[in-house]
Amino acid sequence: xxxxxxxxxxxxxxxxxxxxxxxxxxxxxxxxxxxxxxxxxxxxxxxxxxxxxxxxxxxxxxxxxxxxxxxxxxxxxxxxxxxxxxxxxxxxxxxxxxxxxxxxxxxxxxxxxxxxxxxxxxxxxxxxxxxxxxxxxxxxxxxxxxxxxxxxxxxxxxxxxxxxxxxxxxxxxxxxxxxxxxxxxxxxxxxxxxxxxxxxxxxxxxxxxxxxxxxxxxxxxxxxxxxxxxxxxxxxxxxxxxxxxxxxxxxxxxxxxxxxxxxxxxxxxxxxxxxxxxxxxxxxxxxxxxxxxxxxxxxxxxxxxxxxxxxxxxxxxxxxxxxxxx
Amino acid sequence: xxxxxxxxxxxxxxxxxxxxxxxxxxxxxxxxxxxxxxxxxxxxxxxxxxxxxxxxxxxxxxxxxxxxxxxxxxxxxxxxxxxxxxxxxxxxxxxxxxxxxxxxxxxxxxxxxxxxxxxxxxxxxxxxxxxxxxxxxxxxxxxxxxxxxxxxxxxxxxxxxxxxxxxxxxxxxxxxxxxxxxxxxxxxxxxxxxxxxxxxxxxxxxxxxxxxxxxxxxxxxxxxxxxxxxxxxxxxxxxxxxxxxxxxxxxxxxxxxxxxxxxxxxxxxxxxxxxxxxxxxxxxxxxxxxxxxxxxxxxxxxxxxxxxxxxxxxxxxxxxxxxxxxxxxxxxxxxxxxxxxxxxxxxxxxxxxxxxxxxxxxxxxxxxxxxxxxxxxxxxxxxxxxxxxxxxxxxxxxxxxxxxxxxxxxxxxxxxxxxxxxxxxxxxxxxxxxxxxxxxxxxxxxxxxxxxxxxxxxxxxxxxxxxxxxxxxxxxxxxxxxxxxxxxxxxxxxxxxxxxxxxxxxxxxxxxxxxxxxxxxxxxxxxxxxxxxxxxxxxxxxxxxxxxxxxxxxxxxxxxxxxxxxxxxxxxxxxxxxxxxxxxxxxxx
Numbered sequence: 001x002x003x004x005x006x007x008x009x010x011x012x013x014x015x016x017x018x019x020x021x022x023x024x025x026x027x028x029x030x031x032x033x034x035x036x037x038x039x040x041x042x043x044x045x046x047x048x049x050x051x052x053x054x055x056x057x058x059x060x061x062x063x064x065x066x067x068x069x070x071x072x073x074x075x076x077x078x079x080x081x082x083x084x085x086x087x088x089x090x091x092x093x094x095x096x097x098x099x100x101x102x103x104x105x106x107x108x109x110x111x112x113x114x115x116x117x118x119x120x121x122x123x124x125x126x127x128x129x130x131x132x133x134x135x136x137x138x139x140x141x142x143x144x145x146x147x148x149x150x151x152x153x154x155x156x157x158x159x160x161x162x163x164x165x166x167x168x169x170x171x172x173x174x175x176x177x178x179x180x181x182x183x184x185x186x187x188x189x190x191x192x193x194x195x196x197x198x199x200x201x202x203x204x205x206x207x208x209x210x211x212x213x214x215x216x217x218x219x220x221x222x223x224x225x226x227x228x229x230x231x232x233x234x235x236x237x238x239x240x241x242x243x244x245x246x247x248x249x250x251x252x253x254x255x256x257x258x259x260x261x262x263x264x265x266x267x268x269x270x271x272x273x274x275x276x277x278x279x280x281x282x283x284x285x286x287x288x289x290x291x292x293x294x295x296x297x298x299x300x301x302x303x304x305x306x307x308x309x310x311x312x313x314x315x316x317x318x319x320x321x322x323x324x325x326x
Numbered sequence: 327x328x329x330x331x332x333x334x335x336x337x338x339x340x341x342x343x344x345x346x347x348x349x350x351x352x353x354x355x356x357x358x359x360x361x362x363x364x365x366x367x368x369x370x371x372x373x374x375x376x377x378x379x380x381x382x383x384x385x386x387x388x389x390x391x392x393x394x395x396x397x398x399x400x401x402x403x404x405x406x407x408x409x410x411x412x413x414x415x416x417x418x419x420x421x422x423x424x425x426x427x428x429x430x431x432x433x434x435x436x437x438x439x440x441x442x443x444x445x446x447x448x449x450x451x452x453x454x455x456x457x458x459x460x461x462x463x464x465x466x467x468x469x470x471x472x473x474x475x476x477x478x479x480x481x482x483x484x485x486x487x488x489x490x491x492x493x494x495x496x497x498x499x500x501x502x503x504x505x506x507x508x509x510x511x512x513x514x515x516x517x518x519x520x521x522x523x524x525x526x527x528x529x530x531x532x533x534x535x536x537x538x539x540x541x542x543x544x545x546x547x548x549x550x551x552x553x554x555x556x557x558x559x560x561x562x563x564x565x566x567x568x569x570x571x572x573x574x575x576x577x578x579x580x581x582x583x584x585x586x587x588x589x590x591x592x593x594x595x596x597x598x599x600x601x602x603x604x605x606x607x608x609x610x611x612x613x614x615x616x617x618x619x620x621x622x623x624x625x626x627x628x629x630x631x632x633x634x635x636x637x638x639x640x641x642x643x644x645x646x647x648x649x650x651x652x653x654x655x656x657x658x659x660x661x662x663x664x665x666x667x668x669x670x671x672x673x674x675x676x677x678x679x680x681x682x683x684x685x686x687x688x689x690x691x692x693x694x695x696x697x698x699x700x701x702x703x704x705x706x707x708x709x710x711x712x713x714x715x716x717x718x719x720x721x722x723x724x725x726x727x728x729x730x731x732x733x734x735x736x737x738x739x740x741x742x743x744x745x746x747x748x749x750x751x752x753x754x755x756x757x758x759x760x761x762x763x764x765x766x767x768x769x770x771x772x773x774x775x776x777x778x779x780x781x782x783x784x785x786x787x788x789x790x791x792x793x794x795x796x797x798x799x800x801x802x803x804x805x806x807x808x809x810x811x812x813x814x815x816x817x818x819x820x821x822x823x824x825x826x827x828x829x830x831x832x833x834x835x836x837x838x839x840x841x842x843x844x845x846x847x848x849x850x851x852x853x854x855x856x857x858x859x860x861x862x863x864x865x866x867x868x869x870x871x872x873x874x875x876x877x878x879x880x881x882x883x884x885x886x887x888x889x890x891x892x893x894x895x896x897x898x899x900x901x902x903x904x905x906x907x908x909x910x911x912x913x914x915x
Contacts, residue, residue, distance in 0.1 A: 010436075017440045143579075146578065149554075157563050161563055222720055222725050222726035226727070228712070230713045230743065231712035248730075270539075281448070294452055297452045321773070321775045
């Protein structure tokens with residue numbers, strides 16, 4: 001329990017740090033981008049409304065610490081300000097549905113990729129020098145060297161535009177009514193195939209290689225010698241003795257790579273005009289919609305922190321040694 | 327250092343990766359002088375590759391080849407700059423934290439960990455959006471978002487070097503922190519610096535391309551990322567103009583792949599176990615060559631080893647570790663095998679269960695166990711043979727138990743693999759075995775990390791007896807334990823042996839211990855069995871000079887002049903072995 005609380009404390013601290021960076025960066029930046037941003041509103045709304053808006057965003061003439069606490073107060077009530085691109089929609093509303101699509105797409109892709117990549121790594125290490133190890137691993141490493149979004153472009157080009165097997169954009173067809181119907185879910189699935197596959201293909205090699213390398217290290221340990229000496233069936237030795245032990249450092253690595261993989265999948269969304277947070281991010285960048293950008297940064301960061309906490313809990317469940325200290 | 331470099335070049339991965347990367351550097355350096363102006367509108371937009379434009383034209387009519395070649399320059403320049411800067415910042419933070427320790431370490435490590443969990447791209451976007459555009463922005467943003475991983479790696483390295491003698495000596499000598507860091511620590515991190523630099527450049531190229539694709543780069547300049555940004559903007563997909571985005575993507579991947587190859591080559595250099603092991607001489611693995619006269623086992627013997635030779639495949643060629651060894655062990659006998667580290671005694675012990683590493687193989691001779699030719703067993707027959715007929719106690723039972731399974735599960739796996747007991751009956755048997763070695767039966771639900779070293783070694787013995795084998799190989803089972811625990815454990819082994827009647831092959835470098843414990847003792851020197859005799863005769867009348875040398879290196883031996891092994895003799899032997907144990911060169915590793 002102490003371990004869980006300590007981890008939780010760490011993530012809260014990390015969350016606070018990212019909130020604070022979010023506050024400090026616009027105010028430290030040269031050229032007063034805040035004014036530049038509000039300049040874009042001019043002509044669209046009255047000067048009084050502009051002052052009110054500035055106050056709402058927390059950009060006032062008040063001293064920094066007052067601004068900071070106003071900012072924190074707004075965040076705590078879920079108020080991320082107003083989007084410029086979708087003015088006058090609040091940022092939280094704009095992000096809301098986008099986050100769901102991102103979590104669905106990236107979440108599924110990452111879990112599939114980790115599971116398959118880990119299993120391939122186990123097999124490659126077990127049959128060292130076999131074709132999995134000497135042919136598939138380098139091939140996947142080569143694929144992993146392509147930017148995710150480039151693979152997405154290629155997949156879209158070949159299977160979307162070229163062969164016409166899959167839809168070209170968006171998360172579901174316009175003529176399908178969203179709801180818990182089988183038609184809708186099938187449609188969502190069809191739309192997710194290409195983006196998810198390109199994320200899986202781009203990341204598979206990384207998981208495979210790291211699992212393979214930890215497996216190789218575990219295979220040389222006395223735990224494995226004893227398992228072989230006991231005459232256990234090979235499959236049991238491979239899974240319950242070798243893979244089970246090699247999995248622990250890999251799951252920790254999984255948590256650490258989550259942010260990186262998510263970043264890549266955000267770019268993939270853009271290629272497919274997938275209505276997730278990545279797509280919103282590019283909208284925000286192109287329209288210089290700073291509130292939306294910052295809101296996205298916060299929401300994505302918090303999601304990654306939560307996922308990391310979940311991974312910690314998973315490690316706890318997997319490793320009796322950590323559990324003992326918990 | 328030069329030697330390292332030479333070994334690196336000899337590796338295929340490093341050679342391929344280095345050549346690729348050098349090629350791209352050359353293109354980036356001189357290529358732009360040989361191609362057209364990448365920004366000028368040369369012709370019709372969206373033209374496929376032709377003799378005028380080898381890679382076709384972009385959506386605005388620019389030459390794709392020129393854009394690809396010129397794009398290499400800024401992309402690689404920023405990539406290497408960020409790679410170097412991230413390495414520098416990471417090393418600085420990491421080494422400071424690892425070297426200074428305490429509060430500084432706490433604070434820096436916390437900061438590092440926080441930056442590690444904050445996703446890089448959104449952070450880079452927020453930061454990038456507020457900074458003025460240009461290559462400088464890209465460098466700052468990417469360094470800020472990417473330094474943390476490095477700091478973590480360098481901290482771990484600094485922490486491990488900090489504890490080494492030469493650093494401690496420099497600290498005692500009163501050298502300044504800065505001098506110690508630059509003169510003692512950094513030179514010892516050369517390979518880490520190199521692999522970090524490569525890894526960071528890889529990160530920098532990828533992240534840079536991603537940010538530029540988003541439009542956060544300088545969209546007016548020509549880089550690989552902006553090429554892809556314009557490809558997206560000018561509807562390259564919609565117009566089926568694959569040639570606009572394919573060349574740039576392949577270039578990015580090739581640069582990335584070359585960097586991956588280089589870094590994995592460096593990893594393999596520092597950690598040779600990742601490399602594919604040298605293959606053992608294969609002819610002998612399945613069935614050893616044997617002459618007819620060695621077929622016969624000694625009548626009445628439980629185990630007969632006949633002219634057994636084992637070779638390791640090393641880089642320098644085959645190396646014979648066990649050389650024409652023949653020995654017999656009778657039912658219920660305790661046979662001691664003594665010899666220095668590297669004499670081949672552990673290899674010989676492992677061979678009885680055919681537990682050799684993949685780089686070693688039996689090249690000659692036979693192992694006959696109770697009518698079974700162990701050297702000729704099929705994989706499935708071997709699996710069934712192991713543990714049910716011959717089991718083994720490792721020196722490292724503390725690390726040999728599976729840390730993620732409870733003891734009960736490990737007993738159950740063992741029992742189930744040899745005849746399929748129900749879990750309940752396995753657990754009952756496990757409790758019985760645990761109390762047999764003097765442990766509480768409730769420990770069946772404990773995890774290995776909850777036990778002390780001595781307790782784990784008892785578990786190792788209980789596990790070895792689970793299937794009531796007729797021979798137990800004990801490979802230095804007590805070396806890692808302190809003297810009091812050793813004594814208790816050996817007494818337990820002797821008692822159990824009397825009760826259950828199994829034979830023991832006891833392997834150790836402690837001759838006095840063997841002389842007290844074993845019925846007969848074999849002396850192994852450089853893979854050859856130089857002398858075999860009863861413990862009693864060896865003590866007084868060793869013939870081989872090497873045996874006499876071994877005996878004379880234990881000064882207290884004269885006192886332990888008792889006949890047969892019994893618990894009270896053990897006491898003398900184990901107390902006698904204390905000084906030589908400390909003096910022996912590191913035990914069995």
